Amino acid sequence: MASDSEKTDAQRKRASDKAEQILQGATQVFLAQGYDRTSMDRVAKTAGVSKQTLYAYFSDKQALFEALVARMAKQRFQGAFADESLDGNPDAVLPPLIQQGLASLAQDTEYHDFIRIMIGESKRFPDLIQTFFSNVTLPTIETIRHYLESQPELDIPDAEATAHILLGALVFYMLTQEVMGGRDILPMSQDRLSASLIHLLGVSKSSSSEND
Amino acid sequence: MASDSEKTDAQRKRASDKAEQILQGATQVFLAQGYDRTSMDRVAKTAGVSKQTLYAYFSDKQALFEALVARMAKQRFQGAFADESLDGNPDAVLPPLIQQGLASLAQDTEYHDFIRIMIGESKRFPDLIQTFFSNVTLPTIETIRHYLESQPELDIPDAEATAHILLGALVFYMLTQEVMGGRDILPMSQDRLSASLIHLLGVSKSSSSEND
DNA sequence: GTCTATAACCGGATAGAC
DNA sequence: GTCTATCCGGTTATAGAC
Known part of the structure; x- marks a missing residue:
């Protein structure tokens, strides 16, 4: 009928x-x-x-968890600051990129919970980590690497390794401050961290460039 | 008697x-x-x-776990590369410090398990994280900061923030490669990472003591 | 008296059945 | 949607052994 x-x-x-x-x-x-x-x-x-x-x-608890992780990872894939195709000179691009990346990493409490469970269960569910890495971490690294390679004035001999360092500094900040709750005992502001990162990368905030 | x-x-x-x-x-x-x-x-x-x-x-499972974490944290306190009092010029000090720090972080599988459980349970046992931070992370940060401050030629305006970045890069490497097992999908060698870190810090490699 | 070995109690969880 | 079979883990209690 x-x-x-x-x-x-x-x-x-x-x-x-x-x-x-x-x-x-x-x-x-x-x-x-x-x-x-x-x-x-x-x-x-x-x-x-x-x-x-x-x-x-x-079918069971594990399958549910796997579907959940895959869903979160795909969600992140289009939400992260990895999809923007970057170009333009570093003085203009890097400071906002770092500041916004740091701010978005620091704010997203759901992501903190996700990271906590990903790391905590990484030994038990190694496949899920691969899903996470290939959908989230790897594209982020690649985006940064691609940009660093496109800007020879930054004088970065190994863009991929430098991308690891850059992302690592941001993620470590999120981990200690937010995921593990170390704000009180390891106080550090987003501004100080991003300023020091920018300084290390040799980006001049003014127009002068002093290279040897 | x-x-x-x-x-x-x-x-x-x-x-x-x-x-x-x-x-x-x-x-x-x-x-x-x-x-x-x-x-x-x-x-x-x-x-x-x-x-x-x-x-x-x-008295119960939680008390046992707390004692275990306190014991591991104290063990790390004297084992980490945090206790050495550093001095000497950066060209000689920083490369081996970074290389050895990275190598020791990468090798210690018991520590990887410890980190995994610390992060995974950080929401449930926030006090244990304080124990860990005050015994391990904070002394490490302070040691690096103190050294960076003592070397004005490095031109580091915020030594504490830079110490976070430095340690963050090392810890992120350990996390992705070893704790979460991303060696295959995010391949990166210790040598490339430490070389790029050294480059970022502006240390000249003129004093390389290795043969290749 | 302390350690060992074993069993009992109790809540709770997965998984599936009615 | 409830109900149940089955099992497992934390915790306590009951034995006996050194």
Whole structure:
């Protein structure tokens, strides 16, 4: 009957919605509690579905977690400051890039939770780390590297290694200050860090360039 | 009398030995399995004591973990490259410092496990992070900062922020390569990283003592 | 008296069934 | 959506052994 086909269409459309709905609830719970302390009961309740529905979409806890990580990684892929194609002279490009990168890393508390669980479970789920690296870290490194290579005046002999250093400084800041909560015992401001990074890269804020 | 005091001494001596024995076993299990997946049963078995003895020395799982972290942090405090008082000109001091720091960070697999669990559980046990920071990270930062401040020729306007950057680059390398196992997907050698760090700091490599 | 060995208690979690 | 089978882990209690 008509109601039958309508129902089928509605279900098909809702199928991906249900998966999304589950993943959103799961994300909340996993990021707040960590992998082991997250129960499927609570995921089902938070997502507003029954456990049967939950297990219909995801075969077990591990599969759910894997889908969650893949989703977060893809989300980051288009959200990070990795997609902007950079050009223009360093004096104009690097300071805002560093400041905005640092600010966005420092602000995103959901990302802090994600990083915490990624590192914490990296030994147990090595494949997930590959997903994360290839979707998030590697594109970021490549973007920075490409820009550094395009600016010979920066005099950077190894752009890839320098990209690791640059990103490393930003990530370490996020880790100590936000992910691990060391603001009080290791105080450091975003401004001081970015100013020192810019200084190390040899970017002059004025027009003079003093090279030997 | 004599036997009495002897017995008391022996017991007292054995008390700390037992605690040490338990902590060593606990360290093995916690670092390999993570906090939640570590069972007190297995800790007792690994340490070679009964569960009763285990609970006689440590009131519960959390207390055991706290003692373990405090012990590891103190161990690191005297083991890190933070205790050497540095001086001498940067061309001679910085390259070996960076290379050796990087090498020791990259080699110590027990430390990688420790870092993984510290970050993973940092939200649940924020006090332990303070222990770790004040015993390990802060002294390291201070040592680097003090040296950078003592060398005006490096032209570093903010030694503390620069110490964060320097340490951050090393720690990020250890995290991506070893802790999270990204060697294959984010390949980077210690030599390239340290060379680029040295280059960024503006140290001339004229004093290279290596043969290649 | 302290350590060992073992078992019991209790909550909770996965997974699946009604 | 509840209910249940099954299992596992933290913790405590009961044995006996040195």
